Structure formats: C-alpha cells, structure tokens
Amino acid sequence: MVKIYTKGGDKGDTSLIGGKRVSKSSARINAYGDVDELNASLGVAISFIDDQEIRKILERMQNELFVVGSDLADPSYPENPNNIPRVSEDMVQELEKIIDKCEEDVGAIQYFIIPGGSKEASSLHLARGIARRAERSCVELSHMENVNPSVIAYLNRLSDLLFMLARVMNKRKGVKDVQWRS
Known part of the structure; x- marks a missing residue:
C-alpha cells in the first residue's frame, strides 16, 4: 500500500513535475497552492448547493482546476516533455459561454454588489475571492x-x-443582491 506521506518535503522543499526540487515557499508552489485552495472552496460551495445545474458546472470546474494545477506544476512551458494536460483557449471560451448564459438569466450588472446573500451565493463569492488571489499569484x-x-x-x-x-x-x-451604497 502506498502511504500519503513520503517525508520528502519535511525540510521545506518539494518536487515539481519533471523532478526538480524547489522550496515550498516558491512562487510556483504558492500559485498552484492557491489553485488547490480554490478547488477546495468549490467543494465547500458544492456542499451548500442543491441546484443540479450549478453543481454540475462547479464539479466541472473542479476537474479543470486539476489541469490548471498540473500546468503550473510543470515548469517546462511552453515545452511539454512530460505530456501533461495544458489549459487551452478553448477552456477559457467555454467559461465565457457559461458566463453569457448566466448574464441572460440575471441581466447585466447595473451597480456594485456587496458579496453575500444566500449561503450558497456567499460561498461562491468567497471562492471568487480565492480565484482572484490564485490569478494574482x-x-x-x-x-x-x-x-x-x-x-x-x-x-x-x-x-x-x-x-x-x-x-x-x-x-x-x-x-436580492445587496447594492453597494457609497
């Protein structure tokens, strides 16, 4: 049986795809660590959401975030000697299609919205903030x-x-979404 722990990172370093060892505080590890946290936050959101259509979208995003994480864990870009899946422009365009469908449902935004509302929406707003951090990383x-x-x-x-x-x-x-009032 394979154990979850290897003790290989006990001194503060870890391996990237391809075998290179780097500090666990490196920018690359921080970036895909933020993506991992984002994925976990989507799991929390899913646990609150009964709406099957939205659950299906979020579950798909969780799977795609594994592609994002593996892309970041392989420092060989633009090469791909390890033949790992890469994030593609098609994946981005698929998100845009879903966004457009959502906008048809709720309409264009007319004002700033304070994050919150239902527990389901609040969990999605939290995940959104984590996504922004992952993007910045x-x-x-x-x-x-x-x-x-x-x-x-x-x-x-x-x-x-x-x-x-x-x-x-x-x-x-x-x-109702809560409108920000200055």
Whole structure:
C-alpha cells in the first residue's frame, strides 16, 4: 500500500513535475497552492448547493482546476516533455459561454454588489475571492518564470463566472443582491 506521506518535503522543499526540487515557499508552489485552495472552496460551495445545474458546472470546474494545477506544476512551458494536460483557449471560451448564459438569466450588472446573500451565493463569492488571489499569484509567477498565458486567462474568467453564479444562486433562492451604497 502506498502511504500519503513520503517525508520528502519535511525540510521545506518539494518536487515539481519533471523532478526538480524547489522550496515550498516558491512562487510556483504558492500559485498552484492557491489553485488547490480554490478547488477546495468549490467543494465547500458544492456542499451548500442543491441546484443540479450549478453543481454540475462547479464539479466541472473542479476537474479543470486539476489541469490548471498540473500546468503550473510543470515548469517546462511552453515545452511539454512530460505530456501533461495544458489549459487551452478553448477552456477559457467555454467559461465565457457559461458566463453569457448566466448574464441572460440575471441581466447585466447595473451597480456594485456587496458579496453575500444566500449561503450558497456567499460561498461562491468567497471562492471568487480565492480565484482572484490564485490569478494574482500566477501573474506574479509569470514575471519570474514561464507560465501558460491561458492559465491566467482561465482564472480571470473563472472568477467572473463565480461572481455570475453567485448572482444566479441569489436569484434562484429569492434573495436580492445587496447594492453597494457609497
């Protein structure tokens, strides 16, 4: 039986795809660590959501975030000697289609919305904030090392989608979005 612990990282380093050892505090590890946290936050959101259509979307995003994480864990981009799945422009465009469908459902935004409402929407707003952090981590990494630009675009679009899904959830739960008042 394979054990979950290897003790290989007990001194603060870990392996990337391809075998290179790096510090667990490196920008690359931070970036895909933020993506992992985002994925876990989607799991929490799913646990609150009964709406099967939205659950299906979020479950798909969880699977796609594994592609994002593996793309980030392989420092060889734009090469791909390890033949790992890469985030593609098609994945970004699929998110845009879902966003457009959500906007048809709830309408264009007319004002700033305070995150909250139903517990389902609130959990999606929290995931959106984590998605934004993951995106910032990837941008920071891209200033130091090669990063697939589709990863950054995907996370940007995913945060937009999570915002729209929060609005959809509030509408379906009969909860009005809270308008920010200055």
